Amino acid sequence: MATYSELVSQAQALMAQAEQVRKHELASVVADIKAKMKEYGITVEDLGAASSARKGGAGKSKAPAKYQGPNGELWSGGPGRKxxxxxxxLAAGQNLDQFLINS
Structure with missing residues (x-):
């Protein structure tokens, strides 16, 4: 049976691998979207992104970020889904204090 530290190490390795795959897939999706936008003459404004960016984004928290994840993700630490x-x-036994943003 694997030890706790071995499982944590495996989990971290899998998360790193998953992040690499996500970045690769994301690059492919973004390239496809850009190609379609060019093909159909769609602008960012057509998508409504410019207006939601000015308003802080639809459904996005307006609380300042308190934590920053390993890949730059931000979280206010407020109530709701983590x-x-x-x-x-947390499942890997890490403490959220290590992700606190030092102001």
Missing amino acids: PEWVKVA
Whole structure:
């Protein structure tokens, strides 16, 4: 049977691998979206992104970020559902204090 530290190490390795795959897939999706936007003459404004960015984003918290994840993700630490990176860190036995943003 694997030890706790071995399982944590495996979990961290899998998260790193998953992040690499996510970045690769994301790059492919972004390239596809850009190609479609060019093909159809769609602008960012057509998508409504500019107006929601000015308003802080639809459904996004306006509380300042208190924590920053391993890949730059931000979280205010407020009530509600925890981001996936927080769940993974806690499951791996990590303390959220190590992700505090020092102001």
